[in-house]
Amino acid sequence: MTNNKKAIVVGAGAGGLSAAVRLAHQGWDVTVLEKEAAPGGRLGAIEEAGYTFDIGPTIMMMDDVFRDFFAEVGRNIDDYLELVRLNPLYRLNYQDGTVMALPSDMKALLDEIRRINPDDVDGYLQFLSQIHSRYMAARKKFIEKPLNKLEEFLTLDTLTGMVQLKTLNNMYSDISRFIKDERLRIALTFQSIYLGISPFDAPSIYTIIAYVEHGVSGVWYPKGGMNAIGKALVRLLGEFGGKLRLNADVQSIVIEGGRARGVRLANGEELRADVVISNVDFPTSMETLIAPEHRGKYTPQKLESMTNSCGALMLYLGVNRRYENLDVHNIYFTRDYKETLDQIFEQDALPDDPAIYLYSPTRIDPSVAPQDKELIYVLVPVPNLSSGIDWETELPRFREKVIAKLERADLPDLRQHIEFEKIYTPHTFKQRFNLFQGAAFGLAPTLLQSGYFRPHISSDDVENLYFVGASVHPGGGVPVVMTCGKLAADLILKENGAPAVQWPKPAV
Numbered sequence: 001m002t003n004n005k006k007a008i009v010v011g012a013g014a015g016g017l018s019a020a021v022r023l024a025h026q027g028w029d030v031t032v033l034e035k036e037a038a039p040g041g042r043l044g045a046i047e048e049a050g051y052t053f054d055i056g057p058t059i060m061m062m063d064d065v066f067r068d069f070f071a072e073v074g075r076n077i078d079d080y081l082e083l084v085r086l087n088p089l090y091r092l093n094y095q096d097g098t099v100m101a102l103p104s105d106m107k108a109l110l111d112e113i114r115r116i117n118p119d120d121v122d123g124y125l126q127f128l129s130q131i132h133s134r135y136m137a138a139r140k141k142f143i144e145k146p147l148n149k150l151e152e153f154l155t156l157d158t159l160t161g162m163v164q165l166k167t168l169n170n171m172y173s174d175i176s177r178f179i180k181d182e183r184l185r186i187a188l189t190f191q192s193i194y195l196g197i198s199p200f201d202a203p204s205i206y207t208i209i210a211y212v213e214h215g216v217s218g219v220w221y222p223k224g225g226m227n228a229i230g231k232a233l234v235r236l237l238g239e240f241g242g243k244l245r246l247n248a249d250v251q252s253i254v255i256e257g258g259r260a261r262g263v264r265l266a267n268g269e270e271l272r273a274d275v276v277i278s279n280v281d282f283p284t285s286m287e288t289l290i291a292p293e294h295r296g297k298y299t300p301q302k303l304e305s306m307t308n309s310c311g312a313l314m315l316y317l318g319v320n321r322r323y324e325n326l327d328v329h330n331i332y333f334t335r336d337y338k339e340t341l342d343q344i345f346e347q348d349a350l351p352d353d354p355a356i357y358l359y360s361p362t363r364i365d366p367s368v369a370p371q372d373k374e375l376i377y378v379l380v381p382v383p384n385l386s387s388g389i390d391w392e393t394e395l396p397r398f399r400e401k402v403i404a405k406l407e408r409a410d411l412p413d414l415r416q417h418i419e420f421e422k423i424y425t426p427h428t429f430k431q432r433f434n435l436f437q438g439a440a441f442g443l444a445p446t447l448l449q450s451g452y453f454r455p456h457i458s459s460d461d462v463e464n465l466y467f468v469g470a471s472v473h474p475g476g477g478v479p480v481v482m483t484c485g486k487l488a489a490d491l492i493l494k495e496n497g498a499p500a501v502q503w504p505k506p507a508v
Contacts, residue, residue, distance in 0.1 A: 005496060008033065008263055008273040010250045010289070011434075013041030014478050015468030016279030017233035018069065018485030019492075024240035025073040026493060031271065032242065033263065035249040040230035041279070042433055042440075043478065046316055049420045050370040053316040053377055054227050056440070058359045059090075059194065059329060060220040061212050062479035066229070069482060073236065080232040082223040084364060089219045090329035092190075093409060094183055101327065102187065104218045117181035127178040127188070127207075128215060135208040135216070143474040146487045148456045174204035186337050193357075193381055195476045196309020196441025198341040203447045221328060223365055229478065253278065253289045253465065260465035275464045275492050282443065282455045282471035283308075283436035296461035307449060308384050309441035309476075310344055311426030313395075315378035315402065318420030322374050325410050328363045332356040332409055348387035350398055354380045356405060373419075376411070378402065384426050385438040391425045399423070442470035450475065457488050458495075466492065 005028045009016045012034035024030040038044055042056030060066075063083065070077040077083070088101040100116065103109050114121050171189045179185050189199035191209035199206075213219055222228045234244060249266040253276050262272035278285040283306065286298040334340040334353040343351045359377035362369045369375040380402055383389060407414050426438025435442065443449055454473040459465035466488045470476035474484060 005029065005275075006273040007031070007275045007277065007492070008271055009277045009279060010253070010263060010285075011035075011041060011279030011469075012039035012230075012234070012244060012246075013279045013469060013481070014043045014230065014233070015470075015472075015481045015485040015488075016041075016277060017230065017237065018482040019277050019279075019466075019468055019489045020242055020485075021073060021233055021236045021240065022486060022489035023492065024237055024242035026489075030237070030240075030242040031273075032237065032244045033248040033250055033265070033271075034244065034246050036432065037246055039234050039244060039246065040227055043227060043230040045225060045227035045230075046422060048422075049318055050373075051316075051318045051375050051420060052225055052227070052368040053375060053422075054225040054359070054361075055314075055424075057226050057478045058361075058377065060222060060226060060229075060478065061209075061217045062477075063217050063220050065479035065482060069486065070236075073240070075236065080235065081228055084221045084223065086219045086221055086328055086364075088327060089213055090331060091327040092183075092187055093330065093332045094186075095333060095335045096183075098183055100183070100187060102214070106215065109214060113184060116183055120179050120181050120184050123178040123180065124184070127175070128211065131208060131211045132215075134205060135211055138205055138208055142451050143480060143483060144487075146457050146491055147452045147473055148458050148491070169204045171199040171202045171204055171207050174207055182337075186333060190331065190333075193310075193355075194441075195445050196381075196439060197444045197446070198345045200338060200341060201345065202445065203450065206445070219329070221361065221364060223367065225361055225365070225368055226478065250280075250289065252291070253285075255291065255294050255462055255465070258294075258461075259463040260459075274496065275466065277466045277468060277488060277492075279468050281433070281435045281469060282467050284434040285467060287436070288434075290462075294462050296459075298455075303436070307444040307446050308386065308437045308439035309444045311382045311384040311429065311438050312424070312440035313380040313382050313398065313402070313426075314424035314428075315376075315380075315399070316420075316422040316424075317376040317378065317414075317418050318369065319374040319376050319414070319417045320419045321417045322362070322372060323360070323376075323411050326358070326360045326363060326374075328359065328361055330358040330360065330410070332358070332405065344381055344383055348383045348389075350382060350389065350394060354382075354398070354402055354405065356380055356402060358406070358410075376414075378406070382426065384440075385430060389426075391427055395423070395425060436471075441476050445475050457484065458491055 007030045009020045009032040012032050020030045020032050044055050046053040087104040092100040175188045188210045192199040192202040250263045251266045252264045254262045260276040264270050283303045340351045343349045357379040362375050429435040430438040468484045468488050
């Protein structure tokens with residue numbers, strides 16, 4: 001079941017694997033090249049000492065994207081992933097002692113808001129009443145469209161959608177129109193950190209993230225962790241005849257006559273293909289894989305001028321006891337929300353009072369840790385490498401600050417119980433995952449780096465060259481990056497005119 005078309009995908013992250021699966025399903029000869037010893041990229045895992053740590057993403061929402069992806073290639077997602085809907089969504093811990101465990105049930109959620117501030121129940125309902133149309137406009141008119149060409153952007157449908165999005169203020173200001181209690185404002189805007197941007201800078205449309213969590217999909221957990229999604233994609237790739245080569249470090253994309261013709265590996269090997277898809281972070285693709293004469297407007301000066309997301313300090317901790325008061329997702333806020341974010345995003349400084357996200361899937365999945373032990377994943381937003389922070393000097397002091405804050409909160413005597421520890425800094429994200437400036441979430445989704453103004457899926461300057469990943473339209477987050485891979489594959493199929501392969505339906 002082939003059509004004699006060849007595709008090479010550079011990088012086995014969510015975007016690259018989703019594109020590869022869709023092309024392989026349509027009979028293409030697909031090879032995915034991954035420089036690491038395991039696939040997944042940031043969707044991969046650290047599997048050591050009996051622990052399975054997700055490396056990057058941990059919060060699964062928009063489950064319909066995943067279900068539809070499997071259905072569109074003739075598979076039942078339940079045969080590949082065991083999905084559990086979480087209740088509560090997450091546990092929010094404020095410095096004044098307030099704890100909010102946000103329920104997945106809408107009535108219970110309204111009761112929780114009423115407990116915090118009765119006057120904000122009406123405001124929250126007003127927020128819900130206006131956000132649904134904005135969500136639908138964002139999804140149907142922007143996220144699920146390639147927007148590669150100006151004429152695709154300047155359509156009546158898209159321009160009408162822009163009006164519906166109402167993006168001219170920031171997330172925090174937008175929520176403040178409806179919500180008066182500062183704790184609830186934080187609860188509805190902290191989600192911008194999923195994309196590596198401050199809610200005081202993020203376009204207001206990103207309030208749809210809270211709406212998706214609260215009112216659309218809820219929050220899900222795939223058994224084994226988010227890395228199970230990457231493993232399922234690799235399994236699909238193999239079922240459709242695609243190939244995955246690990247420890248295959250691509251040195252450059254071969255471009256001849258204005259067309260991508262293949263890739264050259266660090267060992268000198270050259271592979272030819274009809275199309276090349278780069279799942280390497282877009283700025284790094286331009287800087288390292290593509291010769292200067294083929295980069296178009298993406299000169300070194302242009303790349304340096306673009307706004308990148310923040311970095312992340314990651315602590316992957318294996319603990320020889322259980323902390324029973326944790327939920328799967330826990331967030332520890334700071335004394336002054338805006339001051340902490342300004343230190344990270346405006347002052348390029350390590351925050352005096354770090355905000356902490358803690359993920360403990362052992363709550364519901366004992367398979368990810370040894371018996372009676374705890375997996376503790378800690379993410380702390382920090383500046384990316386453009387800040388010039390000397391991590392070799394600062395890491396011990398800052399790690400101590402983070403551990404001390406956790407011990408004062410829900411994890412007494414934590415340091416005495418750590419039996420396994422691995423730390424990733426922005427340098428790790430640059431070196432291992434090729435993220436420009438060590439920005440853990442790719443290019444920031446500012447207004448002028450969104451939609452048509454974000455790097456395009458298909459190259460503006462080289463034929464048969466495509467880009468996928470968080471720094472490319474439509475943006476970051478696993479479901480959106482998988483949508484990017486789908487858009488890339490569909491563009492390739494359309495532009496190459498290859499007949500679709502008809503696979504037999506699986507037995508029920």
